[in-house]
Amino acid sequence: MTESDTKDQTAKAIAAISNSIKTETRARMLLALKKSPMRPKDVLRLSTESPSTIYRAVDQLIEAGVISREGGGDQVVWSLTPLGTRLVDSMVNVVSGPGISTSEAVSSRKRYQKYIEALAPAALFAFAAVRGVFSHQVGWVIGGALLALILYVMLRYVFRR
Numbered sequence: 598m599t600e601s602d603t604k605d606q607t608a609k610a611i612a613a614i615s616n617s618i619k620t621e622t623r624a625r626m627l628l629a630l631k632k633s634p635m636r637p638k639d640v641l642r643l644s645t646e647s648p649s650t651i652y653r654a655v656d657q658l659i660e661a662g663v664i665s666r667e668g669g670g671d672q673v674v675w676s677l678t679p680l681g682t683r684l685v686d687s688m689v690n691v692v693s694g695p696g697i698s699t700s701e702a703v704s705s706r707k708r709y710q711k712y713i714e715a716l717a718p719a720a721l722f723a724f725a726a727v728r729g730v731f732s733h734q735v736g737w738v739i740g741g742a743l744l745a746l747i748l749y750v751m752l753r754y755v756f757r758r
Contacts, residue, residue: 607680609661622646623654627677630664631685634676714752718745 618624622644629635629643637652644651655675658664663681667674677685725741728734 606662611684612661618654620646623651626651627681627685628689630675630677631682634667634674636674640675714749717752718749721745721748 618627623646625643626640629640637655640655641648641651655664655666658681659666662678663684664675665678667676722741722745725737725744729737729739729741
């Protein structure tokens with residue numbers, strides 16, 4: 598296989614994987630296949646999508662060289678190819694950063710949430726208060742306080758989901 602063929606296969610695989618991973622269910626499927634090969638019925642149990650939709654996505658990924666199909670009949674097993682493994686690893690690294698596990702990335706994000714929850718509303722209120730003081734309009738201070746409170750409640754809700 599020439600370098601040009603390898604680049605074409607990689608480009609085709611990237612396009613297929615981006616077109617095929619349109620849902621969280623399909624992303625879970627690829628992460629599960631990264632851990633170990635699976636039978637189609639086991640993959641379908643992970644899914645909330647119709648079997649025909651999953652089979653269509655898998656066929657696209659097989660054609661692109663991301664997933665391989667081994668065996669026949671009831672003994673069919675899907676697994677990631679080396680290219681598929683590299684692509685999934687790359688996507689995980691994009692999400693969590695190289696050398697950082699997913700749990701570490703979530704932990705780091707949670708650590709900064711309390712600062713965001715406190716500082717964003719405080720900054721909004723401070724801006725409104727300064728504007729109100731310099732323009733001699735109490736409405737700015739009151740409005741800023743209300744908006745800061747609303748922002749605080751919204752951030753608490755978003756971060757607790």
